[in-house]
Amino acid sequence: MAFDRMDSATYLASLLAKNFSRALQERSQKLGFAPGQFPILLELWAEEGLTQKQLLDRMDIEQATMANTLSRMERDGLISRRKHPGDKRAQQVFLTDKAKAMEADAKDAALAADQSLLSGFRRFERELLLEYMRMAIANGTRT
Known part of the structure; x- marks a missing residue:
């Protein structure tokens, strides 16, 4: 059987x-x-004030990728990092006013990206696709 x-x-x-x-890139560039x-x-x-470790645990990405992304976000004025009051080795990550102000527009951009790629799907088809995606992701976390 051929692949x-x-x-x-x-x-x-x-x-x-x-x-x-x-699709998100096209929309997000304008927002920064x-x-x-x-x-x-x-x-x-x-939830603001998370540490890098907490973000890593929630997002399941590599430490180096997280560190690089946070550095770029800090450079771009989206976040600031402050020493954790209870752990001298850790830093908490906070949003800047710029990032707080873009929340609604950024979420709208993500929804628009979804809608553009899922255009033509009926509501139940979209819901099924999302459910199947969630199931596949859950299966991947068990392996």
């Missing part, structure tokens, strides 16, 4: 991720953030 990449969930998921990232920063922004909009 057909268009029947490979792994291959298709990779393409889909690239497409979503590209990169698609790779969006998950961190979402975490900090939900």
Whole structure:
């Protein structure tokens, strides 16, 4: 049996991720953030003052990637880091006024990216796709 990449969930998921990232990139550039920063922004909009370790635990990315992304976000004026009052080795991450002000527009940009890629889907198809994606992600965390 020949391997057909268009029947490979792994291959298709990779393409889909690239497409979503590209769709968000087009919208996020105007606002002043990169698609790779969006998950961190979402975490900090939900709860400020997290440490880098807490962000790592919540997002399941590599330490070096997190450190580089936070450095870029600090350079771009999206976050500031302060020493943790209870742990001298740790720093807490806080949003700047610039990042706080862009929350609604950034979330709207992400929704617009979703809608552009899922146009033509009926509501139940979209809901099923999201449920299947959540199931696949959960399966991946168990392996």
